[in-house]
Amino acid sequence: MAHILLVDDDRAICRTLNHHFQQSGHRVTLGYTAEEAVDLAAGPDVDVVVSDVRLPGRDGMWLLSEIKAGRPTLPVIMITAFHDFETTVAAMQGGAVDYVAKPIDLDELNAAIERALSHDSQEEGLVIGPPGGVTTQIVGQSTGMKQVFKSIGLVAQSRITVLVLGESGTGKELVARAVHNASPDRHHPFVAVNCAALVETLLESEMFGHERGAFTGAVTAHKGKVEQVGEGTLFLDEIAELSPRMQSKLLRILEEREYSPVGSTQVKRSKARFITATNVDLRERVASGQFREDLYYRLNVATIMLPPLRTRACDVPLLVDFLLRKINKDLRKTIRRVSSEAMECLLSYDWPGNVRELENVLMKSAVLERGDALTVDSLPLEIRQLPKAPKALFEYECDRPLCSxxxxxxxxxxxxxxxxxxxxxxxxxxxxxxxxxxxxxxxxxxxxxxxxxxxxx
Ligand SMILES: Nc1ncnc2c1ncn2[C@@H]1O[C@H](COP(=O)(O)OP(=O)(O)OP(=O)(O)O)[C@@H](O)[C@H]1O
Ligand SMILES: [Mg+2]
CATH class of the missing domain: 1.10.10 (Arc Repressor Mutant, subunit A)
Known part of the structure; x- marks a missing residue:
């Protein structure tokens, strides 16, 4: 059983289709105008929208673009007038999952609804984690992100060392967590250390621990992250910033599984799995002598490369949908829609700070909005003033012979x-x-x- 939002101003058609859908066991909500339907579609339990293109006031195409901006994953089926092929093409380009021409063939409509509902939402992202446990949700439907999902699945099966590469804010830590949560060792801890955040001596004691009196201020012995993590995953972010001394210590632990706490001669063993990340070109660091080549090969057993957001614009609406839900929860806001003008700006921007920047922009804008829509007025100036990206990917030749x-x-x-x-x-x-x-x-x-x-x- 599905919850169908049916939008048509023709009450007779609404009555007939309503009856038909109810007979098939579906729940139906009726909307008679596009404006009304936008609010109804924002309801969390609508599964599919069936809308006429021609509506009084704002038309079905406007409704489609509003829905695609606000809830990009909600399938929309458009009912088009017979012969109105331009609108139908526009509807498909605008993101409708299907179309049904008038006069409506009920079998055709049923088949379209079935197809829309069977559309696997998992395809648009990845949810990883044990049932009832911690889950990591990574959103994306671009080819690049699908490749990332595949790699996560592959490297999660074994305990090999993984190097996660990608520009700042592309989701490297999220991927490291996903690998951990998808692995058989997910019941063990995941511990993250930022190698650039601490000076060498502090980082060393943070990672390997220290003995009492090992240095000034070390009044008690301290267990390092390597010990805390046990058989779990130690995630080392900004690995390129490790000092030569720390590089050799890391190499020792990777090769021989051995380390010593600061100020101690005791040799301890580690069973941790290592995942590291960087946004710089490590090979360049190796070439310039700043990074040990042997360590580079040890870290680079498997690589996951995260594509920058500007190369995967088709992920932007999905991320906006996902991040706004998160922001609504965190900030107690009720943003349910993104105006098409605002979405166009978000799609045209270059996102040098990638997903993190998108998240920050959405959060700041959400704070400024009073209503339930995120509009262009609340976007930062540099994003608002962008020239609009060309919309059509293909131009249809005018001399194309008429066809169905x-x-x-x-x-x-x-x-x-x-x-x-x-x-x-x-x-x-x-x-x-x-x-x-x-x-x-x-x-x-x-x-x-x-x-x-x-x-x-
Ligand atoms: N594909 C995605 N789906 C959902 N959320 C994402 C995605 N990618 C990134 N994020 C979110 O964006 C933010 C930045 O991600 P993360 O911290 O993993 O990036 P990073 O590459 O480690 O960044 P940095 O280089 O600055 O350390 C986080 O809040 C993360 O949850
Ligand atoms: Mg990070």
Missing amino acids: LRELERQHIQRVLTGTNWHKGKTCDILGISRPRLERRIREFGLVPPRDERSIE
Whole structure:
């Protein structure tokens, strides 16, 4: 059973569809205008929206863009007028998961709803963690982030040392936690140490512990993080900043599993798993003699590379949705929508500080907003004044022969597949559809890559 928000100003159609959906066991909420529907769609339990394109006042396309800005993951099915193929194409480009043309074929509508509901939301992110335990949620649906999810799954199975690379604020610590939470050793502690935050002597005692009287102020013995973490994961952030002395100590613990607390000759053993991270080019540091080459290879057994946010704009609306929910909870705000103008600005910005910067911007703006919408007025100046990014990815030729929408969809999918050399990830990114949906369309339309075509001949 699903909760369907049905939006149409034609009361007769609403009555018929309402009856039909209820017969199929669904719960229905009716909206007669787009404005009304925006508020209804913000309700947390709506599973799918079915909306007519033509509505009095603001139309269905406006509703679609509002929903995509505020709750990008909520599937929307548009009902289009027969023959109005331009609007339908615009609806699909605007993020509708499907369309049904009038006069409505109930079987077709049922199938569209079923497809929309089976759309796996896991695809848009990754939730890692033991049932009832700590979970790490990483949001993203770009090809780059999907690769990251795959790598996390792979490296979590063993205790190999992992190097997480990426610009500042891209989520390196989040990934390290995710690896830990996805591993069989998740019941052991995860401890993070920032190697740049402490001077060498303090860092050494922080990591390896010290004996009583080891240095001035060491009145009692102190257990280091290596000991505290036991068989868990020790996450060392900003690893490039380690001093030569600390580099050799780390190498010893990685190679021989041995270390000594500061001021002690006692040799202790560690069973910790190490994950390290940096936003600088370690190879360059090795080349300039600032970082030990042998240590670099020890750390770099497996690498996870986090792409900068500016290269994955399709993740921005998802992150906005996810971060605003978090911010609402933390700040007791009720921001449910992001105006399309504000979303355009967020999509056009370069995000040098990546996800952390996005989170800060959203938090500051949320504080300034009094209503339930995040608008362009509350955004910082540098983001507000950006030139708008071009919207259309492809221009349709005017002399294209008239054809059905389905044919147009087939041609377009074929065109993007050819343009990306049948790279399905990139094709999904450009078309803005999920992988299962692309696979389904490829099957339905009988599309084959060029090599297979040749083998048929
Ligand atoms: N894909 C994502 N999904 C959800 N939240 C994210 C994602 N990426 C980053 N964040 C959030 O952004 C913030 C910054 O992430 P994190 O601290 O892991 O970045 P970092 O790469 O370690 O940054 P730095 O280089 O500054 O240490 C955190 O609040 C994190 O939860
Ligand atoms: Mg960090």
